[in-house]
Amino acid sequence: MTVIRFNDALRQAAHALQGLNLPEQPKPRLLRDVYGRLRYALDCAAADYPADALAAMQAAQSTLGAYATSGEVLTRDSFSFPDRVFSDPDWHLTRIDLGADEDGVHRGEALLQVLDRQVTGQDWLRPVQSAAEQHRAHRIVFFGLKGGVGRSTALCMTAWGLARKGKRVLLIDLDLESPGLSALILPRDRLAEFGVVDWLVEDGVGQGDSVLPRMVAASPLGESTVNAIRVASATGQGDSAYLAKLARAYADVPSEHGPQRLGQRLQRLVQSLEAQEQPDVVLIDSRAGLHDLAAVAITSLADTALLFATDGAQSWDGYRQLFSHWQQRPEIARRVRERLNIVRALAPKSNREAGVQRFQQRAYELFSETLYDEVPAGIEPLHDDSADAIFHPADTDDAAPHFPILIDWDERFQEFDPKLRPEDGGASPAQIEAAFGALLKFTEARVEEGVA
């Protein structure tokens, strides 16, 4: 018998259900534990479910090799607080590709409620109910799969550009594991007393509020602009215990409504900072890569998430992994996709037009194959702006998430010190405009619009 691997297990568990004679309701669900082991779950008492159907599910469950457990099919009887389990917000209606049969004929797919108990990564699937939220500033998250794509420089330029236009800018560094933004935009001696990491630790013991007023500093970058640029950096002044704090920063924190996860805590931090600083726009430097901090930033904090990419397999493959993760949960995909915007970083100037077009078309294919809606052939899609309207912008639609915002490669900005005046080797406003003009225009429009 072939060894069942991680991917096969979910497929097989879903496929096995198809052959069984089960009652219409309740629909079987799947719970996947932190090891990837699968159990069926039924939102009813065991006694209310036909015994033969239960036995059949039990038998199917045991065929999953290393991904089976010795446990029985889960029912409400299996838990002391069944409501808490069955109404967990992490249940997601999930598409499972059933693969092909022995003759190579595709079996189609199944749609099941799945609860994924993961060690990390849950935050990629926890978009915030934005309606319930009361923040006024537009939040823009800067994300890259890898470092070194000019993300931090772009963030500085955006801050500078928006402040020049009279916007109050708040910059928050959530790149806790490589705290570097602050050095670029704030000299070490001007760092605030505390950093984001301090708030996370102090919040853990219930005194986060006390560090809030002492964790924001003014950037000298904002001295020549209409409005100030305020910065909440990852680390505070002269911190010698950063790693010890970081090691504790991500913990869930108890609260009266049960443990608060990292996502909820960061949400609270950003709201508190917004209340204190009253910014027009919040720029968030996200940690690079598929890390939980980035997940929180993109799925629960961002109004706009700028995804930095270069035209290489690494960018495309990485984003495809992330988008596919959302794609398998269509409800999540629908909520997240419109806030995304791809940024073509370090666009080479040689052969520019062909390069830009190729990038745009690749980005379109990536988005359309993972996050855009399928538009069935022969059905005239009515243009409609309601939330459940078909969302599939044309490949040439320049307002679409896949349509790249271009940042030209300019060596001037590779080792760029934004504090430097042009006469000392810094960049002039015209040079900044040339390289970052598209990004500035885009962000400015988003900020003008506020929060939808």
Place this chain on the structure above:
Amino acid sequence: MSNDSVRIRSAIVEAAHSLDQAQAIGTQSPGFTYVPPTHARALDFEVTLVEGMRGAGKSFWWSRLASAEHRSFIHDGFPEAKLPEKLEIRQGFGTGASTAQYPDAEQLIDLVDEFRPRSIWRAVIANHAGFPGPVSKLSTWKQRVQWVQSNAEEYALELAAADARLEKSQSKLLVLFDALDRLADDWQHIRPLAKGLLQVALDMRSTRNIRCKVYVRPDMLEDEEIVSFPDFVKLNAAKASLRWQRADLYALLYQCLGNASKGAEEFKKLARDYVGNKTARSASSYWVLPTALRVDEELQERLFERVAGKAMGSSTKRGKPYTWLVNHLQDGREQVSPRSFFAALNTAANSASSDDELPITYRGIQRGVQDASTIRVDEIKEDYPWVTTLMSPLRGNLTVPCDFGDLASIWKREGTLLQLETSIRRQGSAAKLPPQHLEQGPSGVVIDLESLGMLNRLDGKRIQMPDVYRVAFGLGRRGGVKPLK
């Protein structure tokens, strides 16, 4: 609803109607004329071939150039077009003028049975150049063509004399030809007439002061039976194209709105917020669009926001009217004709309701784009009947982007190409422009569809169809998120 909005709305409708009747010169205000910077070459006396897709403005220029009033406005408002001052312009063929100027399609069909096509067009030139000799006494086209065909030497002498007279008076003669697909009812007659015309147009370049200007669709210039004559290459290499950039379309719109009989003042009041009181210097009684609003897309967009709002919905995440409108009308070659552009705006203006604050709304634009798309598809079906044969088996059966194989297998299953070949063979030489690469099979007709702008390739590989055609032809869009059942 503001009164200003209603008046600007009616100005949009007026402009759309005026431009829709390209040939009917009598009633059209010269103020509705705009010369995009890149079109100046198409007005150049020395440029003989001007190509443009359907709705790009071929007939527009054919009729406007022939009007002294319009020419004077172009001189005045668009000096960079360098239209020669002393220029006699005549119409050599088109739709809408009288048979005093040229033989119409009915007469042509008789003439082409009896005479060489070149003789017909030479007679037209002789008529416009005012040959004084015996030919001037003749009263019918048949007699004139007869004379030209049997008096080749006299014709050459008279032409040289006419050239000399023009030289002496420091004047020039330009004869305009348009609507070549209306030369006859069927292609078997159109082709020789068109070919003869291009040859005569080429011949005229040996004179100093007489030129032809032929407005033609690009596909005609790919028809071997029309262009296979010596030196066509020379003619073709020097041709001008009526291509419209996004800024040109909006500039045309603004130029028209500023001269509308109703709403012009209200529109100019808006425009002043962006360009101040300065307008381009103009001696004519018509308003001339300030240069900044001709080329500065950011300024154009801000002004358009006052007409149509900032977003295609509750947020710009669904697009911005200025770019959305043009984006959704673009074909696979990124071309939009002014006709499509104004058709969409016309619907948008007409569908506005009394509750709407602005002259047009994003919903109106969406509806307008659908209407414009229908018109565009009807035009393409009319011009290229084979497109219908190729497209109908795909309806409801294909989603794009797709691989070439997906497309080819449907055609194979349905026997589409065979059907097309049979029907073209049956019609013989009367068949309207068949796909040029049909003999290469499915990959050949895909090339033809690409050159019509109906298909394009993503990243050089997968096949995509722009929305302006996709929706009307019933193709779906491949997407990662399947509709929930």
